[in-house]
Amino acid sequence: MARKVTNTRKWIFTCLAWGVALLIFFPILWTILTSFKTEGDAVATPPKFLFFDWTLANYREVQARSDYFSHFMNSVIIALGSTALGLLVAIPAAWAMAFQPGKQTKNVLMWMLSTKMMPAVGVLIPIYILFQRMGLLDSRTGVLIVLMLMNLPIIIWMLYTYFREIPGEILEASRMDGASLWNEIRYVLTPMAVPGIASTMLLNIILAWNEAFWTLNLTTSRAAPLTTFIASYSSPEGLFYAKLSAASTMAIAPILIMGWFSQKQLVRGLTFGAVK
Amino acid sequence: MGAITLKNVRKTFGETEVIPGVDLTIEDGEFVVFVGPSGCGKSTLLRLIAGLEDVTSGQILIDGRDVTGEAPARRGLAMVFQSYALYPHMSVRRNIAFPLKMAGMPQAEQEKRVARAAEILNLGPYLDRRPGQLSGGQRQRVAIGRAIVREPSAFLFDEPLSNLDAALRVNMRVEISELHNNLKTTMVYVTHDQVEAMTMADKIVVLRAGRIEQVGSPLDLYHKPVNQFVAGFIGSPNMNFLGGATAARRGAHVIGIRPEDWVISRTEGRVKGKVTVAEHLGSDTYLHITLEDGNHIVARSPGEFPVTVGEELFLTGAEGRIYKFDEQGLAV
Amino acid sequence: MATLHQRSLARLMVAPSVVLLFLWMIVPLGMTLWFSFQRYNLLMPGMEEFTGLGNYRYFLSDPGFWISLQNTLIMVGGILAITVIGGIAIAILIDQPIFGQGYVRILVIAPFFVMPTVSALVWKNMFMNPVNGLLGQVSRAFGAQPVDWLSQYPLFSIIVIVSWQWLPFATLIFLTSLQSLDSEQVEAAEMDGAGIWARFTNLTLPHMGRAITVVILIETIFLLSVFAEILVTTNGGPGYQTTTLTYLVYTQALLQFDVGGASAGGIIAVILANIVAFFLMRMIGKTLD
Ligand SMILES: Nc1ncnc2c1ncn2[C@@H]1O[C@H](COP(=O)(O)OP(=O)(O)OP(=O)(O)O)[C@@H](O)[C@H]1O
Ligand SMILES: [Mg+2]
Numbered sequence: 001m002a003r004k005v006t007n008t009r010k011w012i013f014t015c016l017a018w019g020v021a022l023l024i025f026f027p028i029l030w031t032i033l034t035s036f037k038t039e040g041d042a043v044a045t046p047p048k049f050l051f052f053d054w055t056l057a058n059y060r061e062v063q064a065r066s067d068y069f070s071h072f073m074n075s076v077i078i079a080l081g082s083t084a085l086g087l088l089v090a091i092p093a094a095w096a097m098a099f100q101p102g103k104q105t106k107n108v109l110m111w112m113l114s115t116k117m118m119p120a121v122g123v124l125i126p127i128y129i130l131f132q133r134m135g136l137l138d139s140r141t142g143v144l145i146v147l148m149l150m151n152l153p154i155i156i157w158m159l160y161t162y163f164r165e166i167p168g169e170i171l172e173a174s175r176m177d178g179a180s181l182w183n184e185i186r187y188v189l190t191p192m193a194v195p196g197i198a199s200t201m202l203l204n205i206i207l208a209w210n211e212a213f214w215t216l217n218l219t220t221s222r223a224a225p226l227t228t229f230i231a232s233y234s235s236p237e238g239l240f241y242a243k244l245s246a247a248s249t250m251a252i253a254p255i256l257i258m259g260w261f262s263q264k265q266l267v268r269g270l271t272f273g274a275v276k
Numbered sequence: 277m278g279a280i281t282l283k284n285v286r287k288t289f290g291e292t293e294v295i296p297g298v299d300l301t302i303e304d305g306e307f308v309v310f311v312g313p314s315g316c317g318k319s320t321l322l323r324l325i326a327g328l329e330d331v332t333s334g335q336i337l338i339d340g341r342d343v344t345g346e347a348p349a350r351r352g353l354a355m356v357f358q359s360y361a362l363y364p365h366m367s368v369r370r371n372i373a374f375p376l377k378m379a380g381m382p383q384a385e386q387e388k389r390v391a392r393a394a395e396i397l398n399l400g401p402y403l404d405r406r407p408g409q410l411s412g413g414q415r416q417r418v419a420i421g422r423a424i425v426r427e428p429s430a431f432l433f434d435e436p437l438s439n440l441d442a443a444l445r446v447n448m449r450v451e452i453s454e455l456h457n458n459l460k461t462t463m464v465y466v467t468h469d470q471v472e473a474m475t476m477a478d479k480i481v482v483l484r485a486g487r488i489e490q491v492g493s494p495l496d497l498y499h500k501p502v503n504q505f506v507a508g509f510i511g512s513p514n515m516n517f518l519g520g521a522t523a524a525r526r527g528a529h530v531i532g533i534r535p536e537d538w539v540i541s542r543t544e545g546r547v548k549g550k551v552t553v554a555e556h557l558g559s560d561t562y563l564h565i566t567l568e569d570g571n572h573i574v575a576r577s578p579g580e581f582p583v584t585v586g587e588e589l590f591l592t593g594a595e596g597r598i599y600k601f602d603e604q605g606l607a608v
Numbered sequence: 609m610a611t612l613h614q615r616s617l618a619r620l621m622v623a624p625s626v627v628l629l630f631l632w633m634i635v636p637l638g639m640t641l642w643f644s645f646q647r648y649n650l651l652m653p654g655m656e657e658f659t660g661l662g663n664y665r666y667f668l669s670d671p672g673f674w675i676s677l678q679n680t681l682i683m684v685g686g687i688l689a690i691t692v693i694g695g696i697a698i699a700i701l702i703d704q705p706i707f708g709q710g711y712v713r714i715l716v717i718a719p720f721f722v723m724p725t726v727s728a729l730v731w732k733n734m735f736m737n738p739v740n741g742l743l744g745q746v747s748r749a750f751g752a753q754p755v756d757w758l759s760q761y762p763l764f765s766i767i768v769i770v771s772w773q774w775l776p777f778a779t780l781i782f783l784t785s786l787q788s789l790d791s792e793q794v795e796a797a798e799m800d801g802a803g804i805w806a807r808f809t810n811l812t813l814p815h816m817g818r819a820i821t822v823v824i825l826i827e828t829i830f831l832l833s834v835f836a837e838i839l840v841t842t843n844g845g846p847g848y849q850t851t852t853l854t855y856l857v858y859t860q861a862l863l864q865f866d867v868g869g870a871s872a873g874g875i876i877a878v879i880l881a882n883i884v885a886f887f888l889m890r891m892i893g894k895t896l897d
Binding site for chain 1: 326328347348349353354355357358359361362363364365374375378379422426
């Protein structure tokens with residue numbers, strides 16, 4: 001499409017688009033900026049944008065509260081653990097359904113999707129009671145398992161749509177070429193599947209990290225990830241804007257960066273392949 | 277060595293019977309082409325030979341050895357797929373070497389064989405590229421290269437040229453024929469392009485609905501089709517079929533006359549018709565003619581045949597070149 | 609490539625996922641259904657008894673239920689309207705030839721990656737707080753009385769916060785869909801003399817139809833379960849003003865320990881979600897063919 005666009009037009013749209021983008025991004029930007037202010041500067045009137053005493057004190061202070069770090073670690077363990085466990089279960093399933101589809105495959109996939117449609121409150125009570133009986137309330141294992149199960153349909157679906165793009169003829173070719181099952185997996189399947197698996201993993205880590213229904217309901221202190229921990233800033237600590245901002249920035253930064261890398265896959269994953 | 281024998285091979289997918297029972301012998305070194313309309317089971321038959329599908333019943337022998345239950349790799353065959361099925365993450369070199377690596381061949385020997393295949397197929401300059409960076413024809417050559425390095429006892433091709441444009445298709449057709457002349461290895465080739473079938477094959481197998489209609493050399497099939505289906509399928513443009521009184525006069529249910537077997541005249545002949553379309557190819561002229569009795573036929577005249585649309589011509593079927601078929605469509 | 613041996617192996621590979629999901633959804637759902645017919649309060653152990661539809665009657669006659677249902681609908685509807693219309697507008701804007709398109713995209717998508725509790729807290733304290741919040745400061749700068757958003761317009765505030773989180777999602781999907789619009793089609797329409805508006809209504813919108821449906825359905829599924837934002841900002845209040853169905857079930861179960869009543873509410877939520885899900889599944893089912 002070699003269309004000539006007048007420069008003026010391009011500049012107008014550029015300004016408009018950047019304006020909208022900065023407006024949408026502003027709350028995040030403001031949080032990041034505030035995290036470098038002193039508590040005084042954070043609530044100053046008029047608000048200070050860039051010209052304040054930049055300080056790392058808030059980060060140091062939030063870090064110094066040993067509990068922040070332990071909650072951060074809870075988030076890491078829960079997000080990575082549930083993702084790893086989910087992939088472990090989902091890869092063989094997606095694999096089989098993509099390459100050995102049977103008569104029921106489509107129905108199984110749709111059923112898996114339907115479990116994702118179930119609102120969490122529908123199963124909150126039994127899960128809560130079961131966890132209470134089994135001593136899994138406020139335990140990392142408990143949350144980890146729940147998040148794994150919650151995201152399992154998305155993982156399977158994403159992997160399935162990726163795997164299905166690997167042409168079956170290539171696998172047949174490798175079989176003709178004398179590759180054993182192990183060699184087929186090692187030299188042909190894995191290299192072709194890794195990009196899909198990686199983006200599935202990334203999206204799932206994001207979803208697990210930000211999950212805030214089950215984490216809030218099933219954890220209180222010991223196993224609380226950042227979602228629960230930050231919720232406890234609600235009051236009165238929430239009024240210490242600078243520290244709240246520092247804690248928030250640390251909580252969202254890793255995911256923000258990961259998210260930027262996986263925006264394309266995000267669309268595909270969250271729409272179950274309906275939009276690519 | 278690469279003689280392949282199919283003994284009463286059947287294949288069903290669930291309820292549907294795709295191959296109801298095929299017996300076929302392919303001699304060592306032969307170039308055998310499977311032709312037939314779409315969905316008649318050509319690919320299925322080839323994949324049964326390759327071992328990519330299990331036979332439902334029957335036996336497959338290669339050089340007298342029963343391979344019916346054997347894994348594809350153990351059968352010593354190589355296959356070239358319609359989509360080429362190259363490994364996208366490997367360079368051309370590694371693609372071609374892959375079967376050798378799987379066979380555990382020493383590195384030095386692998387390199388020697390890859391180099392030779394590259395030379396035969398003119399792939400030298402592309403060895404370090406990925407398949408994604410090659411043209412369709414080059415990919416096709418890589419796929420063939422991957423097949424020949426193994427020195428298989430037979431090659432299986434499933435419509436290898438159907439993704440190429442017309443000019444390239446002609447080139448590759450010649451290349452594959454030359455390859456066969458040089459290697460003298462058995463080749464089983466699936467196509468629904470009958471020009472490919474006629475020009476490449478030592479032996480053509482015509483399939484319809486999973487059944488073998490006729491097996492024979494291209495000219496056998498051209499001159500002595502056993503039934504109306506084969507007669508209509510082999511030859512281009514297709515044979516003209518005339519029924520009714522015209523056929524009855526010759527004691528047949530249907531008669532067939534090939535476009536090239538009409539004697540065309542402006543003054544006299546057995547039937548009269550009006551030209552509706554004239555296709556001037558330079559080397560030949562194809563005349564589409566509506567006969568007085570309403571039948572449409574195609575006639576071919578060598579060279580330039582000056583004619584205007586709507587003109588009336590007389591046609592006569594060349595004596596001795598008229599095929600007769602009975603009610604069951606069998607040649608009489 | 610389908611030999612018998614491979615097919616049974618395939619079943620074996622799918623089995624763990626199926627079993628796990630079954631245990632995770634169907635079993636608890638069955639329990640919820642069972643509880644919903646019981647009088648069951650955690651504060652009164654040993655008093656469990658079958659009450660038939662008693663819990664449903666109780667839940668449906670609770671004024672809180674109808675308010676929360678209304679709140680849920682207003683919230684979901686409002687957020688959908690904002691994100692779909694805003695998302696289409698922003699997607700079209702970004703899709704124009706502009707400088708730094710990649711960066712604009714990155715900025716716009718960012719809020720989607722912010723965890724709900726953080727965005728709720730940031731909005732509550734740093735923006736909507738009438739004393740120190742940025743919005744209050746801005747209105748004071750213009751000489752106006754600062755608004756206490758979360759007490760004066762609580763539901764609207766929640767809608768704003770959640771919309772901010774979901775607008776990026778809608779935008780990203782619309783943008784993806786726009787970029788798959790065949791540019792030759794657009795050029796053909798231009799050749800046919802179609803103006804900007806005609807191109808939008810006749811080409812762009814129909815092309816995005818699928819994406820719009822998917823966004824509406826998927827957001828609905830997630831929005832029906834909005835929880836953290838309410839818990840952190842208003843706790844469902846003032847009064848019942850920001851109590852949604854999800855939140856109501858939560859208070860019933862984990863604050864009042866009324867398992868039976870909460871379960872009845874949970875089942876009602878499931879039924880509502882299933883109505884939406886029915887359409888969503890049909891949409892996605894088509895992509896399988
Ligand atoms: N895996 C399968 N399951 C069920 N039916 C199949 C399967 N593979 C092929 N068939 C059916 O078997 C018949 C023969 O298919 P096949 O692919 O062998 O045809 P073909 O002659 O190669 O056709 P084409 O010229 O179009 O490639 C078709 O009717 C097809 O629908
Ligand atoms: Mg075929």
